[in-house]
Amino acid sequence: MPLEPSPRSENARVRMAELSEKAGLPVATIKYYLREGLLPPGERTSPNQARYDDGHVQRIKLIRALMEVGGLSLGTVGEVLAAVDAGEASPHHVLGIAQQGITASRQVVDDEAREWALATVRDLAERRGWPCKSDDDLVIQALVGVLCAIREVGHDWYLDKLDAYAEIADRIADLDLEGIAGIESLEKIIEIAVVETVLGDRLLSVLRRLAQQRASKAYFAREG
Amino acid sequence: MPLEPSPRSENARVRMAELSEKAGLPVATIKYYLREGLLPPGERTSPNQARYDDGHVQRIKLIRALMEVGGLSLGTVGEVLAAVDAGEASPHHVLGIAQQGITASRQVVDDEAREWALATVRDLAERRGWPCKSDDDLVIQALVGVLCAIREVGHDWYLDKLDAYAEIADRIADLDLEGIAGIESLEKIIEIAVVETVLGDRLLSVLRRLAQQRASKAYFAREG
């Protein structure tokens, strides 16, 4: 057991083996993330040695959370984190990337359907006073895709409730904003926005499932 | 152009080529889905010929929507649809499968963290009057995973808002239930529940993003 030098201080500069242990990932995987640029290189101590710190551990945990909980691909995580690091002008843009990454390659082919969806979105946005400038905004595109999918699957009735869901979305957004209020660092704001939405989407979806159980139990008031 | 027999009635029994066209998928892919059992076999017209109907088209569209919009893997789609077909006793169970499929393989390793998350969930459920019987329920497990991920990533503050999000989840669930009220066929109910939640999660997440743009614009009241 030749190694155990660092006195385990709170923000220790550790080497690969310990980073691997703290992060709960095999060394080979961490090396892979380094190669892919998802993880910044360690701090050099000699031409071919390096140390890693708590920032690396946090970064790895964020990567895994975005993948495992948020369902993003490693590639999308890379794009999102790169945008975060770059302090990309607006959170919207960064979140657009994540959104795009989640709602994978679904560009609607049927022109008529896309036209209908676009009109629906514009109407909704106007009713709620939402910004809806460019039709080719990533988020708008995603919404168009979702709307078309719901229609294709034959559940148009569901769209009658669009306004009701939109109102709820407004309340969620207000809540989300509280998490950002008072923070100045743009980079921090963007990271919070990413966590809040990517993980928060999942959180809300699970809570929704639990609430559905409560609701259906109350409604049917029999075995369930 | 040797074929064009069916008079294009509304619910025609078509053959592979036309099914492929209506569904917008290559023949080979449809054959693959048949092999995998995601699609029921066509109606035989001779020992090795078959016809397909609108049910097949709908099924394919559902599969694609669940994959592309809902982000489920083909395997998860298969499990979910099998459960739907089997008229699996409760919608909860079916949705649990989907939930599990979305929030991939994230079983928390750290015992202490899991214990904390479980306690948090139980408290929350009690406050809201939610059912929370078995700790090993798939949905509970998913929630535990999400909670741990949020904590690991260092955004504990986010969890202070758990109750606020839970309240919103309750309102969503009530809305969701409207879509099911009045339908008797259990199988239909389950399908609606699946569509409402898998596609509905995504719908809500996109609406949320749009609402966030509105909210942040209003809050910062400057460029963004």
Added chain:
DNA sequence: CGTTATGGGAAGTTAAACTATCCATCCTGA
């Protein structure tokens, strides 16, 4: 009755996300 399509299955492909193996240093404990 010759051409084209079909159902069915085996094998090949592509991409993502790792995992394994090398090897020339490096570092550490005896």
Added chain:
DNA sequence: TCAGGATGGATAGTTTAACTTCCCATAACG
């Protein structure tokens, strides 16, 4: 100081998912 395990860096190999391609014996069409 020096032997042996660890490290950084790179290349090649693995595994799984989701298709695609290919093939062939049988069917259907004109």
